[in-house]
Amino acid sequence: MKNKYLMIYQQLVDLIKTGELKANTLLPSEHELKDQYDTSRETIRKALTLLSQNGYIQKVKGKGSIIIDVNKFDFPVSGLVSFKELAEKMGNTPKTVVHELTLEKPSDFIKQQLKLNNKDQVWKVVRTREMAGEKIILDKDYLVKKYVPELTEEICEDSIYNYLENELDLSISFAKKEIIVVEPTEEDRELLDLDGFHNVVVIKNYVHLEDASLFQYTESRHRPDKFRFVDFARRSHL
Amino acid sequence: MKNKYLMIYQQLVDLIKTGELKANTLLPSEHELKDQYDTSRETIRKALTLLSQNGYIQKVKGKGSIIIDVNKFDFPVSGLVSFKELAEKMGNTPKTVVHELTLEKPSDFIKQQLKLNNKDQVWKVVRTREMAGEKIILDKDYLVKKYVPELTEEICEDSIYNYLENELDLSISFAKKEIIVVEPTEEDRELLDLDGFHNVVVIKNYVHLEDASLFQYTESRHRPDKFRFVDFARRSHL
DNA sequence: CAGTGGTCTAGACCACTCC
DNA sequence: GAGTGGTCTAGACCACTGT
Incomplete structure (x- = not known):
């Protein structure tokens, strides 16, 4: 896994799953994240788009990205599961x-x-x-x-x-x-x-x-x- | 609908649905499309990502974007349909x-x-x-x-x-x-x-x-x- | 008003396919 | 090797939220 946005995505998933990032709070803003991860904002946005598509966050314009209670998801979300x-x-x-x-x-x-x-x-x-x-x-x-x-x-x-x-x-x-x-x-x-x-x-x-x-x-x-x-x-x- | 990438997406959907862009052929390359629509490549890519996510094309690295036979899709794809x-x-x-x-x-x-x-x-x-x-x-x-x-x-x-x-x-x-x-x-x-x-x-x-x-x-x-x-x-x- | 996410640009380099 | 899509950058402006 060498893609920067995939690595950032995975790290954020882990933080959400372990509860270090708490449900119903806001993720750091995209500008903050871009500084933290020393990358461009579009790359952060790719990671956040993935988080959103996979049900980990909900992005709200003008406000921020709300972390969703992931432990509610007791079953694979979608996609190809064997x-x-x-x-x-x-x-x-x-x-x-x-x-x-x-x-x-x-x-x-x-x-x-x-x-x-x-x-x-x-x-x-x-x-x-x-x-x-x-x-x-x-x-x-x-x-x-x-x-x-x-x-x-x-x-x-x-x-x-x-x-x-x-x-x-x-x-x-x-x-x-x-x-x-x-x-x-x-x-x-x-x-x-x-x-x-x-x-x-x-x-x-x-x-x-x-x-x-x-x-x-x-x-x-x-x-x-x-x-x-x-x-x-x-x-x-x- | 003022978003450039949504407009491009919609125009391409129409072209595919009417058959002006034929199934199993390739879409023009992203570089060509960027010139045709006088925009940046990332904007074209957003439109193509939507096309791909909605089952209209299949992107293949090094080759191009294959147009999928859309008339096979006789039912709403997914999402929220009333x-x-x-x-x-x-x-x-x-x-x-x-x-x-x-x-x-x-x-x-x-x-x-x-x-x-x-x-x-x-x-x-x-x-x-x-x-x-x-x-x-x-x-x-x-x-x-x-x-x-x-x-x-x-x-x-x-x-x-x-x-x-x-x-x-x-x-x-x-x-x-x-x-x-x-x-x-x-x-x-x-x-x-x-x-x-x-x-x-x-x-x-x-x-x-x-x-x-x-x-x-x-x-x-x-x-x-x-x-x-x-x-x-x-x-x-x- | 400051801060947020949404859109857009004009470059760049890479990995891949096909010839 | 030429052409393709995949990734990444460092800016910019906008619309929206909160105060």
Whole structure:
């Protein structure tokens, strides 16, 4: 981490999280911060913009930057969070079972979702996620082979996301998420502990790389009582 | 709209939407744009950052800004969208029925949600939203009276959001959204056309003002088959 | 009024991609 | 090597908040 504004951002996050900068007080002004960190005001402003976008402060014109009570945020804010990170953050021991791991010709549906040629092959991964002894989540991942040449059961039991970012150095850039509620399929009933529930929550994820190409489609199917999604929206100033 | 970067942003959005700037091609470079718009590069970059954050382009270092196929985005992207805007965008004629509009002492639950004193009063508004003849959404709004002194049935039938922003000049700054799935309550069964569905999707909304104070809590309860939520997440550079 | 954040400028150097 | 976006600087003026 060599970027000055990212370092300043991270230092301020730490100060807020530890409570050295108290909630509901004001951050030092941008002019003060620029002197403290010996940098330009625009660089400070980049750090503060990040803090604001991630829910740590609220900037008020003519007044200052109010520090927000960050301990209210009991759940990941937004962005791309993997099951493993998520479960660990909540203090649970996650268990992942791989039910299927195959390289195949994509179905028409997947071909359309991933905008593939006729000769593209895809990895299909089907996993269930267990928390507190119950199979809560059914994850179906489709990854384009030309981007991910190799995939093993070990990787899938750990975190595909980790493998892509750290091993393959594929940098995920943006994802479109869609949430809907549907009737359970036969597969859902078979692989999940549905426990009498009549619906499953489906999160469809379209994951893009840095060059804007689409390379992964994921369906995460949750038992409705164990599903929770939190999102922040803010009027953005730059 | 006097901000230069917002004007440039808006002009580029229009060019992309009308197809004058074609999807999967590159935007002119930042240096070219700075000359075209007779401005500085940082100002161009602010406009492009907005385009990127709103899903219109994908910036690639060393290459350029790729224009994304925007017609794929058939739903509002994120942020604070009112029911009225939403319904109109989808070409439906929305119908709103106000079931309750009272000024009352808040229940303990609401008092806690809105962090109120004992003497604060709140408006409670209960409305159903109808599309294509079916009552699909049950909206329960709680607004703190000290911010919203007056509220009428006409306002509630139109758009509370409009009234707050345009008439009262209350500027909404950020909102935290939480989505969960629950069993229908008696009230849900009574006021919605549940049509045999066993769950409702609850969107809880905590709305803050510019000065970071919390002034509105909303529960929007949807029939599961008519619920759809779309979200973009992106690695943000500034 | 002084102090704050919001916008804008005209440079500079770097890391990256493509040829 | 030429061109791209990413970062950074040291100023400037404005609109807004508080007193």
